[in-house]
Amino acid sequence: MLERLEEIIYQVTGKNNLNLTDDTDFVKDLELNSFDVMNIISALEDLYDVDIPTRDVWQLRQVKDAVEYLKAKGVEEQ
Amino acid sequence: MKQYPAKETVYYDNFRDFLNDAALRYGESPAVTCYNRKGEAHTRNYRQLKEDAFAFGEALCGAGLSGKHAALISENSQEWLTAWFGVAASGGVTVCIDIEHRDETIIAMAAQADAEILIVSPSMLFLGRRIVAENSNIKKLLVTGSDPDGQFEAMAQFTQRLLEEGSGREAMKLCRPKKEQTATIVYTSGTTSTAKPVMLSQHGILRNAGDSLTLLDSGKKVFNTLPLYHTYGFTCGVLCALIRGIEVGLSCDLKRMIQEMTYFKPNTVVAVPLIIEAIHKLAWSYIKNSCSGDAADRLMKLENFLGRPNRLMKEKVKKAFADTCLKDLEYILSGGAHLSEKVAQDLEHFGIVVLQGYGITECSPSISVNRNEDYRLDSVGLVLPSYEVRIVDDEIQVRGVPLMNGYYKQPELTAQSYDGEWFKTGDLGYLDKQGHVHITGRKKNLIVMKNGKKVAVEEMEEEMKKLPLVKEAMVYGAKSGISEDDVKIAVMVYPDQEAAKDMTSYEILEQLQEYVDRLNAQLPTYKQIQMVNIRDTEFERTSSNKIKRQLV
Numbered sequence: 215m216l217e218r219l220e221e222i223i224y225q226v227t228g229k230n231n232l233n234l235t236d237d238t239d240f241v242k243d244l245e246l247n248s249f250d251v252m253n254i255i256s257a258l259e260d261l262y263d264v265d266i267p268t269r270d271v272w273q274l275r276q277v278k279d280a281v282e283y284l285k286a287k288g289v290e291e292q
Numbered sequence: 293m294k295q296y297p298a299k300e301t302v303y304y305d306n307f308r309d310f311l312n313d314a315a316l317r318y319g320e321s322p323a324v325t326c327y328n329r330k331g332e333a334h335t336r337n338y339r340q341l342k343e344d345a346f347a348f349g350e351a352l353c354g355a356g357l358s359g360k361h362a363a364l365i366s367e368n369s370q371e372w373l374t375a376w377f378g379v380a381a382s383g384g385v386t387v388c389i390d391i392e393h394r395d396e397t398i399i400a401m402a403a404q405a406d407a408e409i410l411i412v413s414p415s416m417l418f419l420g421r422r423i424v425a426e427n428s429n430i431k432k433l434l435v436t437g438s439d440p441d442g443q444f445e446a447m448a449q450f451t452q453r454l455l456e457e458g459s460g461r462e463a464m465k466l467c468r469p470k471k472e473q474t475a476t477i478v479y480t481s482g483t484t485s486t487a488k489p490v491m492l493s494q495h496g497i498l499r500n501a502g503d504s505l506t507l508l509d510s511g512k513k514v515f516n517t518l519p520l521y522h523t524y525g526f527t528c529g530v531l532c533a534l535i536r537g538i539e540v541g542l543s544c545d546l547k548r549m550i551q552e553m554t555y556f557k558p559n560t561v562v563a564v565p566l567i568i569e570a571i572h573k574l575a576w577s578y579i580k581n582s583c584s585g586d587a588a589d590r591l592m593k594l595e596n597f598l599g600r601p602n603r604l605m606k607e608k609v610k611k612a613f614a615d616t617c618l619k620d621l622e623y624i625l626s627g628g629a630h631l632s633e634k635v636a637q638d639l640e641h642f643g644i645v646v647l648q649g650y651g652i653t654e655c656s657p658s659i660s661v662n663r664n665e666d667y668r669l670d671s672v673g674l675v676l677p678s679y680e681v682r683i684v685d686d687e688i689q690v691r692g693v694p695l696m697n698g699y700y701k702q703p704e705l706t707a708q709s710y711d712g713e714w715f716k717t718g719d720l721g722y723l724d725k726q727g728h729v730h731i732t733g734r735k736k737n738l739i740v741m742k743n744g745k746k747v748a749v750e751e752m753e754e755e756m757k758k759l760p761l762v763k764e765a766m767v768y769g770a771k772s773g774i775s776e777d778d779v780k781i782a783v784m785v786y787p788d789q790e791a792a793k794d795m796t797s798y799e800i801l802e803q804l805q806e807y808v809d810r811l812n813a814q815l816p817t818y819k820q821i822q823m824v825n826i827r828d829t830e831f832e833r834t835s836s837n838k839i840k841r842q843l844v
Contacts, residue, residue, distance in 0.1 A: 259547065
């Protein structure tokens with residue numbers, strides 16, 4: 215899932231070689247703004263066909279939050 | 293100085309008159325369009341807009357709920373507008389709540405504003421259930437969409453049921469809204485301790501929207517990117533357009549805004565600097581895909597030399613923007629925070645004019661806006677016809693009809709915010725000879741983020757001082773980009789010397805960071821502290837014992 219996430223972040227922001235870990239923070243470490251985070255989550259919604267309400271997006275601060283959130287929605291790690 | 297005639301507008305006393313008249317004038321023309329995730333458009337015309345609102349208003353009257361306070365806890369949607377207009381047309385008060393707040397804050401806001409009806413979206417239903425359980429004042433909870441458990445009634449079903457019972461129509465005739473009565477309570481930014489419940493009147497909001505139209509021309513299609521629970525989104529992004537019979541594209545999912553815009557192809561976009569910068573970035577990427585960035589740069593420089601933006605680039609831009617969301621875009625209305633002039637200048641070269649405006653919730657919200665014919669990128673525009681502006685000790689003060697009815701149940705706070713009839717905005721600025729308003733700073737200690745959100749620093753500092761290790765704390769916006777509002781929230785701490793006596797700087801920082809992480813977990817993202825610093829001397833203070841912030 216990390217690789218897919220890295221690819222999505224690249225597509226949305228043009229940033230690559232991010233070496234994502236579970237603890238990577240989207241805002242603090244990757245210096246993304248709230249608009250970038252929204253676009254990334256939107257891409258995850260499409261990729262995994264899940265609905266992520268806007269308000270939940272603010273809870274997804276680190277990579278592990280996003281991964282756990284998706285798992286709770288029934289998305290299996292591939 | 294060239295004189296421009298005021299553009300055509302219409303003023304209404306209340307929302308019932310507005311809905312009736314708009315339906316008569318524009319009838320079958322499209323009023324509001326939203327898109328679902330598949331990109332399918334859902335459009336209501338002006339007749340339906342009125343019918344939806346009146347049906348809901350009648351249902352409220354029929355259920356004995358007319359004139360009550362209804363808290364709207366929802367993302368943007370058609371039903372949000374139906375609920376708002378329906379409550380206003382039947383003489384009630386909508387309490388507009390920012391869903392980015394923490395659960396506890398929303399619960400407190402609904403209670404403080406005496407809400408008796410809750411209207412929640414499916415994603416906020418969990419919180420609606422909690423409020424019903426904890427707040428005995430709530431008489432009815434309605435869900436936009438539907439409740440999967442079937443416990444609470446859907447708004448559409450409630451409306452249908454009450455219309456069939458038929459008792460609401462006569463009751464609605466009796467509860468005609470008066471023009472001065474409060475139509476909505478909107479919270480300003482902050483938590484319950486600092487967020488102020490602003491009461492705005494029926495004719496105040498309508499007058500403010502009507503006034504903006506005397507200066508603005510926004511083409512045939514307007515796209516609102518902002519949440520409706522902020523007055524900027526509701527009044528400027530939706531109501532202005534509806535008064536003129538223009539079609540509004542309503543962004544219902546921030547995550548898909550660009551797709552929604554691509555389907556809608558607006559002539560005008562209403563936005564905050566954060567979104568305008570994203571549009572600017574997108575525009576550049578389209579141009580670079582279509583021709584080389586260097587060529588575009590050269591042409592822009594030449595246009596600057598000639599003083600004719602979009603003269604030489606016109607054809608290139610047209611080709612680059614074909615079939616994109618920017619294809620028909622002519623204007624962007626910017627408000628909520630300061631926009632970098634460079635971004636506005638670039639967009640001008642691309643044929644997109646940024647019209648900056650200025651306002652605050654208490655003013656319904658617009659105070660000034662730039663006119664299409666003589667706009668200036670370094671000013672927030674001309675004062676609206678119903679307002680007078682005076683400058684006292686550099687502070688902008690405002691007088692006029694659209695001002696708020698006061699802060700709900702807080703007469704002292706209301707009195708403090710006025711000097712006689714003049715409302716003290718807390719913003720510093722001046723008027724130039726042509727009557728253009730310029731903002732130079734803020735009297736209040738607020739950090740204004742690019743998305744228009746405001747963070748009250750004292751409130752955050754109080755939170756920091758709860759940690760025994762912290763003797764003094766100063767929260768500030770640390771610059772993190774080019775524009776003035778491109779800031780991240782930082783805190784500078786002077787540790788308590790006693791509590792920190794056996795600790796190394798590293799240990800102090802580590803403990804502070806741990807506390808900040810816990811604090812951040814309770815805060816919406818935009819308010820989170822991104823940087824912690826310590827200092828080894830106390831802060832310098834003014835004679836009134838306030839930290840000299842500018843020295844840090």
